[in-house]
Amino acid sequence: MSSTLHTTVRRIAAPLTALVLAAALSSCGGDSGSSSTETKSVTLWMYPVIGDQAASDAYWQKVEKDFEAANSGIDLKLEMQPWANREEKVAAAFSGKKGPDVLLMIPDQIPQYVTNGSLEPVDDVVTPDKDKFLPAAIPGLTVEGKVYGAPIYHTVTSTMYNKTILTKAGITKPPETWDEIKAAAPKIKAAGFSTLDYSASPEASLNLNFYPLLWQAGGKVFADDGKSVAFNQAPGLAALTFLKSLWDEGGIPKSALSNGNTVADSPLGKGQVAMAFTSTPADAGTVAKTWGAANIEIGTPLTGQKQVGFGLPGGLVLNAASENKDAAKKFMSFMIQPPQLEALSKASGFYTPRTDVKAPAADATAAKFADALQYAFPGEPNPAARQVNSLLGVEIQAVLTGKKQPQQALDDAAKQANDLLSRQR
Amino acid sequence: MTDTLRQPASSLRRRGPRRRPWVGLLFVAPMLALFLVFRFLPVVGAFLLSLTDYRLSGRWTFVAVDNYTRLLQDDLFRQSLVVTLTYTVIFVPLTVLLSLGTAIMLQQVVWNRGFFRSVFFLPYVTSIVLAAVIWKWIYDAQDGLLNAVLGLVSVGPVDFLGQSGSVLASIAVTSAWKGFGYSMLILLAGLQAVPKSYLDAAMIDGAGSWQRFRYITLPQLRPVLFFVLVIETIGAFQVFDAMYVMTGGGPVRSSYSLVYLLYDSGFKYFDFGYASAIGLVLFLIVLIVSLVQRRLVGRDD
Numbered sequence: 001m002s003s004t005l006h007t008t009v010r011r012i013a014a015p016l017t018a019l020v021l022a023a024a025l026s027s028c029g030g031d032s033g034s035s036s037t038e039t040k041s042v043t044l045w046m047y048p049v050i051g052d053q054a055a056s057d058a059y060w061q062k063v064e065k066d067f068e069a070a071n072s073g074i075d076l077k078l079e080m081q082p083w084a085n086r087e088e089k090v091a092a093a094f095s096g097k098k099g100p101d102v103l104l105m106i107p108d109q110i111p112q113y114v115t116n117g118s119l120e121p122v123d124d125v126v127t128p129d130k131d132k133f134l135p136a137a138i139p140g141l142t143v144e145g146k147v148y149g150a151p152i153y154h155t156v157t158s159t160m161y162n163k164t165i166l167t168k169a170g171i172t173k174p175p176e177t178w179d180e181i182k183a184a185a186p187k188i189k190a191a192g193f194s195t196l197d198y199s200a201s202p203e204a205s206l207n208l209n210f211y212p213l214l215w216q217a218g219g220k221v222f223a224d225d226g227k228s229v230a231f232n233q234a235p236g237l238a239a240l241t242f243l244k245s246l247w248d249e250g251g252i253p254k255s256a257l258s259n260g261n262t263v264a265d266s267p268l269g270k271g272q273v274a275m276a277f278t279s280t281p282a283d284a285g286t287v288a289k290t291w292g293a294a295n296i297e298i299g300t301p302l303t304g305q306k307q308v309g310f311g312l313p314g315g316l317v318l319n320a321a322s323e324n325k326d327a328a329k330k331f332m333s334f335m336i337q338p339p340q341l342e343a344l345s346k347a348s349g350f351y352t353p354r355t356d357v358k359a360p361a362a363d364a365t366a367a368k369f370a371d372a373l374q375y376a377f378p379g380e381p382n383p384a385a386r387q388v389n390s391l392l393g394v395e396i397q398a399v400l401t402g403k404k405q406p407q408q409a410l411d412d413a414a415k416q417a418n419d420l421l422s423r424q425r
Numbered sequence: 426m427t428d429t430l431r432q433p434a435s436s437l438r439r440r441g442p443r444r445r446p447w448v449g450l451l452f453v454a455p456m457l458a459l460f461l462v463f464r465f466l467p468v469v470g471a472f473l474l475s476l477t478d479y480r481l482s483g484r485w486t487f488v489a490v491d492n493y494t495r496l497l498q499d500d501l502f503r504q505s506l507v508v509t510l511t512y513t514v515i516f517v518p519l520t521v522l523l524s525l526g527t528a529i530m531l532q533q534v535v536w537n538r539g540f541f542r543s544v545f546f547l548p549y550v551t552s553i554v555l556a557a558v559i560w561k562w563i564y565d566a567q568d569g570l571l572n573a574v575l576g577l578v579s580v581g582p583v584d585f586l587g588q589s590g591s592v593l594a595s596i597a598v599t600s601a602w603k604g605f606g607y608s609m610l611i612l613l614a615g616l617q618a619v620p621k622s623y624l625d626a627a628m629i630d631g632a633g634s635w636q637r638f639r640y641i642t643l644p645q646l647r648p649v650l651f652f653v654l655v656i657e658t659i660g661a662f663q664v665f666d667a668m669y670v671m672t673g674g675g676p677v678r679s680s681y682s683l684v685y686l687l688y689d690s691g692f693k694y695f696d697f698g699y700a701s702a703i704g705l706v707l708f709l710i711v712l713i714v715s716l717v718q719r720r721l722v723g724r725d726d
């Protein structure tokens with residue numbers, strides 16, 4: 001019996017020993033690598049901005065090779081991350097004073113990390129090329145006068161129409177303004193369709209739903225100093241009233257209450273809605289499969305008092321806890337140069353943030369979206385943006401479901417938001 | 426045969442009983458270590474965290490019980506507690522009855538028993554996110570399957586997920602469909618452990634099938650039923666994913682649960698101290714509810 005036990009122990013112990021040894025060896029290897037030579041390492045967390053896995057690998061491997069060739073002594077470590085659980089991972093990494101040297105962020109993520117002291121300004125990285133970026137690119141990555149992100153791509157949204165539905169409703173000129181939408185809604189309803197796509201789920205970003213309407217009405221989410229909210233003023237009321245009247249007339253699909261910003265299984269994707277006002281090029285690609293490419297028409301962003309769309313830069317930000325800030329900045333400067341941006345745009349389908357780099361428009365749809373870039377507004381970054389998004393989203397639901405009047409709902413949301421903002425200062 | 430089985434036991438006894446606790450400990454040690462590291466320590470950590478205002482940067486200040494007093498005054502906390510309790514009241518009986526019913530049914534099945542067992546267990550191993558997406562289609566107010574069926578009898582259309590009156594029940598049905606397989610298997614095992622001789626004796630005494638179930642099967646099943654009840658109640662209190670996917674907590678926060686509030690506080694607003702306090706209060710509530718259930722159902726164990 002004891003010999004059996006012995007064998008069992010050995011059987012279990014052998015792989016364990018191997019594991020421990022391997023771990024020890026690998027950690028040794030890591031140590032000697034960084035201490036014996038003067039190589040500085042820069043770790044990058046990148047996300048699947050390039051949707052196609054093979055294209056993504058090819059692009060980033062080339063970036064690594066080219067950058068290291070041009071900057072001897074810097075070792076670029078690429079860590080591809082999934083979009084899933086991105087917030088949690090980044091938050092956990094920063095709170096533990098760890099995380100990569102450089103990572104990708106979008107405008108609305110940046111302010112809260114700035115408030116927490118997790119990000120380092122990078123004005124010196126973007127200053128040399130400042131005039132060569134799109135109007136929203138650098139302002140979108142700026143917080144309280146300091147630039148925190150180096151823009152590497154730019155997104156855009158615009159209005160997208162389902163031509164089949166418009167034709168069935170007898171509408172020849174696609175509605176481009178609020179008034180034209182109101183006029184078209186009864187005809188579209190009579191033809192058996194909804195007019196405007198909308199996502200009223202509290203999880204949906206208002207940047208793609210209510211805020212563009214608010215901006216089109218000439219309003220703002222936050223006051224200029226960011227210490228109070230402004231959405232409950234006249235433009236906000238106009239925007240919400242427009243939405244509510246359209247909803248009451250059956251111009252917006254009822255499932256909007258629980259729909260997020262995904263097109264595929266939404267009424268829009270299923271061909272039940274005539275138009276959407278914040279569609280992305282990717283959305284156009286998705287609906288091309290269900291409506292047929294010939295039935296898609298891309299317009300410019302909607303006009304209320306003003307013509308405004310939503311579009312924002314994606315930027316590389318620098319971890320304030322990085323031990324190799326200079327090397328990291330070299331990498332950021334490298335990334336915002338035309339060759340890298342042009343190749344990224346080609347591979348990802350996003351637009352370049354630089355005006356002096358024209359990635360060739362793949363087709364007519366892409367060209368139409370490129371026209372909308374000039375109306376792109378990057379949103380209003382604020383450390384409390386997400387809380388405000390949540391609580392305003394809930395009040396908008398209260399209006400749509402008839403529980404509150406528009407002004408009442410906006411005032412209730414404003415009160416909660418202002419309380420929140422005053423607590424944060 | 427019996428001799429060979431008994432021998433190792435007696436030889437162990439001869440070596441002295443004092444060594445046995447060590448052997449036992451050795452066997453549970455890996456699990457115990459894992460439990461301490463991945464369960465117990467995080468709870469302690471969460472408790473400590475709940476006494477601080479912990480910032481994303483790692484800076485923190487000690488705030489004593491501030492997070493807890495804030496919780497008591499928070500309307501949203503009260504609201505989400507009511508949502509969670511309502512959901513639990515709908516979900517737990519639904520799931521327990523569903524799993525008990527299916528278990529009893531399965532026990533009667535002789536032909537292809539394994540197949541039927543697997544079929545009912547299948548939803549349990551699917552992802553709740555996928556299940557929620559599909560149920561969202563089923564519930565769709567405009568072109569959902571359920572409304573199409575209701576339309577045949579000229580009812581509706583009902584906006585199941587868009588009304589505060591129906592949203593929690595709709596989500597509970599989805600979660601019950603997804604999760605009842607586990608409890609069903611446990612109850613099935615419990616049913617099979619009920620000695621057949623008791624049932625036979627009762628039958629000879631003239632007990633009908635309901636009487637046999639009520640006076641023999643059910644009392645015998647009690648420990649198992651208690652376990653199922655506790656497990657499902659804990660699961661109900663932790664509800665989040667189905668709500669996140671199906672409604673985003675809406676409409677107007679009618680499906681905004683405690684864990685949803687915890688998630689928003691921690692990972693959307695980075696208010697880690699407050700989120701930890703919510704977690705601990707949830708832990709206390711579940712503990713109290715489980716103790717009450719133990720008194721009511723599981724008193725013999």
